[in-house]
Amino acid sequence: xxxTPDDCLTRNxxxxxxxxxxxxxxxxxxxLQHLQLTFVSVALGLLxxxxxxxxxxxxRWAAGPVLGxxxxxxxxxxxxxxxxxxxxxxLSASLVIAGLVLYSLTLLVRNILAGLRAVxxxxxxxxxxxxxxxxxQLLAVELPLALPAAMAGLRIATVSxxxxxxxxAIVGFGGLGNLIxxxxxxxFRAQVLTASVLCVLIAVAADIALLGVQRxxxxxxxxxxxxxx
Amino acid sequence: xxxxxxxxxxxxxxxxxxxxxxxxxxxxQHLYLTSVCLAISCAIALPVALVLGHLGRGGALAxxxxxxxxxxxxxxxxxxLLLSPIGTWGDWPTIVALVLFAVPPLLxxxxxxxxxxxxxxxxxxxxxxxxxxxTLLGVELPLAAPLVLTxxxxxxxxxxxxxxxxxxxxxxGLGRVITAGFQLASTPQVVAGxxxxxxxxxxxxxxxxxxxRYAPRWAGRPAA
Numbered sequence: 444x445x446x447t448p449d450d451c452l453t454r455n456x457x458x459x460x461x462x463x464x465x466x467x468x469x470x471x472x473x474x475l476q477h478l479q480l481t482f483v484s485v486a487l488g489l490l491x492x493x494x495x496x497x498x499x500x501x502x503r504w505a506a507g508p509v510l511g512x513x514x515x516x517x518x519x520x521x522x523x524x525x526x527x528x529x530x531x532x533x534l535s536a537s538l539v540i541a542g543l544v545l546y547s548l549t550l551l552v553r554n555i556l557a558g559l560r561a562v563x564x565x566x567x568x569x570x571x572x573x574x575x576x577x578x579x580q581l582l583a584v585e586l587p588l589a590l591p592a593a594m595a596g597l598r599i600a601t602v603s604x605x606x607x608x609x610x611x612a613i614v615g616f617g618g619l620g621n622l623i624x625x626x627x628x629x630x631f632r633a634q635v636l637t638a639s640v641l642c643v644l645i646a647v648a649a650d651i652a653l654l655g656v657q658r659x660x661x662x663x664x665x666x667x668x669x670x671x672x
Numbered sequence: 673x674x675x676x677x678x679x680x681x682x683x684x685x686x687x688x689x690x691x692x693x694x695x696x697x698x699x700x701q702h703l704y705l706t707s708v709c710l711a712i713s714c715a716i717a718l719p720v721a722l723v724l725g726h727l728g729r730g731g732a733l734a735x736x737x738x739x740x741x742x743x744x745x746x747x748x749x750x751x752x753l754l755l756s757p758i759g760t761w762g763d764w765p766t767i768v769a770l771v772l773f774a775v776p777p778l779l780x781x782x783x784x785x786x787x788x789x790x791x792x793x794x795x796x797x798x799x800x801x802x803x804x805x806x807t808l809l810g811v812e813l814p815l816a817a818p819l820v821l822t823x824x825x826x827x828x829x830x831x832x833x834x835x836x837x838x839x840x841x842x843x844x845g846l847g848r849v850i851t852a853g854f855q856l857a858s859t860p861q862v863v864a865g866x867x868x869x870x871x872x873x874x875x876x877x878x879x880x881x882x883x884x885r886y887a888p889r890w891a892g893r894p895a896a
C-alpha cells in the first residue's frame with residue numbers, strides 16, 4: 444500500500460487511470476451484478492405485467508384494482524421497499540430483485556394496458572371475422588399492436604431499474620451501488636465517480652438497445668420501407 | 673405475523689416518537705427537505721417549461737432531459753456532491769440532488785400541458801388583443817393547469833419517497849429510522865420506518881388528488 448507520491452490514487456482525484464487499471468476486476472464484477480439484477484427484475488416484471496394488463500383490459504372491473512395496487516406499490520420508497528421485504532427474503536439478491544419487480548410492474552402494466560386499449564374495435568372485429576379465436580387474436584393482433592406503447596414502458600422501467608439497483612447497496616447487493624456506498628465511507632472519489640458514470644452508461648446503453656429492439660419488432664411503424672436487403 | 677406485531681409495538685411506543693432521533697423530529701426534517709426541494713424545483717422548472725411551451729420550442733429538449741433524469745441514480749449524485757466541496761454545506765448536497773431529481777417530471781408535464789392547449793383558443797386570445805404574457809398567464813396556464821398539477825403531484829410523491837435516500841449518506845429525515853434500524857439489526861424498527869415513509873407518500877398523493885378534485889374552476893376542469 445505504498446504507491447508513488449505522484450499517484451492520482453494517493454491524491455484522491457476524481458478521475459484516475461490507475462484506479463481503472465488496478466480495480467478492473469472489482470468494476471467488472473459490480474457491473475455484471477448490476478446488469479444481472481436489472482435484467483432479471485425487469486424480465487420478471489414483464490412476465491407478471493403482461494397477464495395483469497391483459498386481464499385488466501379484458502374485464503373492466505379488474506382495471507381499477509390492478510392500476511390502484513400497482514400505483515400504491517410505486518409510491519413506497521425504494522429504501523423502504525427493500526426493508527419491508529427484508530423479513531421475507533433476508534439479506535440476498537432476491538430481496539433487491541423482488542423490490543425492483545414490484546417497481547417495474549407499475550410502469551409496465553400502465554403502458555401495456557394503454558397499448559391494448561388503443562387497439563381499434565374495427566381491428567378486433569376484423570380479426571374475429573377472419574375466424575381468429577380469442578387466444579390467436581390476442582397473440583397475433585392485439586399484443587403486436589400494443590407493442591410500441593409497451594416498449595416505451597419497458598424502456599422507462601429498465602432505465603429506472605438501473606438507477607434503483609444502486610439503493611440495493613444497503614443490503615450489499617447493489618451492483619455499482621456497492622462501490623458508491625463504500626467509496627462514500629472512505630472518501631474514495633475515483634471509485635464513486637467511476638461507478639456513477641458506469642451506472643449512467645448502462646442506463647443509456649440499455650435504452651438505446653431497447654429502442655433498436657422496438658424498431659426491429661415494429662417495422663410497420665416506420666414510414667417507408669427501404670430497398671429489400 | 674410476529675414482525676408485524678413488533679412493528680406495531682414500535683410504532684405505538686411513545687419513546688420512539690420523542691427526542692433527538694424520534695419520529696416527530698425525523699418527520700419534521702423529512703417535510704422540510706421535501707417542501708424546500710419542491711419549491712426550488714418549481715421555481716426552476718415551471719418558468720422554463722411555461723415559456724418554452726408558450727413559444728412552442730425546445731420540446732425535444734424537455735422530453736430528453738426528463739428521460740436522462742431517470743437514468744441518473746439520485747444516490748450516486750448525492751454521494752458525488754458529498755465528496756465535492758459542496759459536501760461541507762450541511763443539507764445542501766441532499767437538496768441539490770433531490771432538486772435535480774424533481775425537475776424532470778415538473779418540466780415535462782408543464783411543457784406537455786402547455787402544448788396541449790387548443791391552438792384555436794390561443795389564436796382567439798391573440799385576436800382579442802391579448803399580449804404574449806397575457807395569453808400565457810390568462811389563457812394557456814389555466815388550461816394547462818391539470819397537467820401541471822399532475823407533474824407537481826408526481827414530483828412531490830417521488831420527493832417524499834426519495835428523500836429517504838439522504839439517510840444512506842448521513843442526512844436527516846425518516847430514512848434515518850430505517851438506517852438506524854439496520855444498524856441495530858432491528859427488523860421491527862426497519863419495517864416501522866418503511867411504513868411511516870410509505871404512509872407519508874400516500875398521504876401527499878391523497879392531498880394532491882383532493883386538491884385536483886376540489887380545485888376551482890379556473891384550474892381547467894370542464895364545467896360539466
